[in-house]
Amino acid sequence: MAELSLQVDELWVGEMRGVTLGGQRLLVVRTEHGVCVYRDRCPHQGYPLSEGRLEGGVITCLLHGHTFDAATGAGINPRSSCLAAIPSRTEDGRVHVTADDHRGLP
Template sequence: MVTSSRSSEADSAVAAWLFAGTLDDVWEGEMCAVDLDGAEVLLCNLDGELFAYEDRCPHLANPLSQGDLSEGVLTCAAHEWQFDARSGHGVNPASVCLHRYPLRLDGDRIFVGVGEDE
């Protein structure tokens, strides 16, 4: 059973929930990139739990979707920065963090919250 990841951001802060695809688009252990009204989003499915991040490395903004997802670690293809795909926290270097988007499921449909009110 697939579940959505918990978000630290309240649902009320989300300006829009956008359809990002279905569970068939991101199988367990895989990742995929989607463009949601100009927001480049990376979806990751780890052991049946979904996570959504901005699809750019905080180092030089290279797309993380061009990198690798292995054993729960996202590795940027450009300079091999690594991130915990469950939390978005940096593994190497540890001082960085990915921008996480709230995510929810409606059946097998994936929705990502973009345009949070600041």
């Protein structure tokens, strides 16, 4: 089983990074509230969010400008669209995600 184990302080607060786990692209985001993991694709047309921007706690997809709350994945514009969150845990300063945690997600 594949597992991602990333040191929390490898990411600055307000930084995001695309990673691959078990053949799937994930987006790791560090906010002032902690670390969140999402599928690295905009729900609108699947564009990689890791190629977008993270400013002021808002993730912006560069393809069509859709925006999401970085801490919750909730859609800002449009509100009806939200990010697919991946279960993760933070332990001893490391973020852990296993490949099984994101199977079956669109």
